[in-house]
Amino acid sequence: MTTYSTTSPEEFRLLCRKGEFTGDTAGACAEYAQANLIVLPKKYANDFVSLCYRNSAPCPLLCRTPAGNPKKVNSTKFFKSTEVDLSTDFPSYCVYEKGILKETTTSISSIWSENHVGFLIGCSYSFENDLARNGLIPRHQTLNRGVPVYKTSKYLDPAGIFSKCTYVVSMRPYKKSELEKVRSITRKFEETHGEPVDWGYDGAERLGIRDLMHPDFGDRPEIHEDEIPVFWGCGVTPQLCVMQMGDAIEGTVMSHKTGSMLVMDITGDNIKNL
Amino acid sequence: MTTYSTTSPEEFRLLCRKGEFTGDTAGACAEYAQANLIVLPKKYANDFVSLCYRNSAPCPLLCRTPAGNPKKVNSTKFFKSTEVDLSTDFPSYCVYEKGILKETTTSISSIWSENHVGFLIGCSYSFENDLARNGLIPRHQTLNRGVPVYKTSKYLDPAGIFSKCTYVVSMRPYKKSELEKVRSITRKFEETHGEPVDWGYDGAERLGIRDLMHPDFGDRPEIHEDEIPVFWGCGVTPQLCVMQMGDAIEGTVMSHKTGSMLVMDITGDNIKNL
16 A cells, blocks of 8 residues: 555545545555545434534544535635545445445445535544654554554444444554653644544553454554554544444445545645644 | 522622622523633643543533633633633632642632633533423422532543543433433533433443432432433533542642532523524
């Protein structure tokens, strides 16, 4: 994946649109920020905005579309041209019915109806370049893997239809002596999950993560003996909410596939100063 | 306390300033919104703003002062005149050193130093009038008591110095059949905790509340057999954070006393539309 580290966001999105890149975006367009996607029937839009407001660490809402138009994102902060289509420009997508994953695909343009609203959520890949520049290269990048991602037992504060939903977190291992530096660097990225939500093996326990070696999404981690796991809020959280709500959510829901993010035109340096 | 239900906010703040009202403000100036207070050494101000951003259900930040001036609140949304002094206009205050409660007092003007920054946090008393108008009078108002308030085991998402801190919640009992109406009414009050964070006896368990009959702050509840406890984020949370951080927080910290809130000039009807 690191082959694409110097590709421009526009060029990279075009590769995704054509189906020529369908994989994990860790390290892609390294200087640029990335985003998660959830596409919901419009009757759930207000509740979802409220969920994000109440839970900004796992669900930092960046922008949204009107109903029915995946090409109209309500923000010029994140995209310099109108050349973006949320239904094709992610490498891969998931399609859910009644909370159950029905399909993964490289385009959802034929499924996105007049009734669907898309939301972009900040992604922690956005601060990885800053970590790397500070000598704290995330392990999964060294290994050329995607970041390991876990379901947890930590509850979101509920909002409307979305209740009894739990956090999803990404994990990067660091030495204990590096923790405060890692916290401090990522703290500035409030729009892309900010600082960690917990850390340490006791943190894994607090989050109800039973087996670090078998993440629920993403790739297998490698944690050295002198390291501790450090956990960040993850933009896969809305997908888990939809799965957890099951039957209660009517209609088709779509999302990006874990790790297959949208590359935006805003750099990591700029998104941290928003 | 309901004697003051029709008093004007300015008049009521004056009573507090003179030390003539020192009690619980549930039902006081019934139409108006109320606020919690935390006063921190300025070196913790940025971390505290970040804590509020990441945890808006328990800590909805309304506005703040510059360092050293309790009379200068950076918002005309909440106060129509400049006649407000955060160091005297709450009925009662708490003073903390190294996370330990040292004193309760009716004025902190002699303790508020050049180094202190004050923050106002929304208070759930602000939506009680709306609940009452909809036939859902909070039980503690009927009993002429303060709202029962509990420490929980639910962790805030950390921010800087503030880590491993837990939510404080207020509780109002309702019938299960009333829950969705109660959620819907309070959901609109995003600036004053919004909708409940959890509910039911299973909710109490999730929050780690062991004994509902003995709240940690506020007054004793009365829950009828056909009712369930409903829990909202509470602006006493920052005080508990300070207590939980203990030695790590240097210098004097001040706050309102639980239930003894500041009445603002904005009505409940207006704060819910912000």
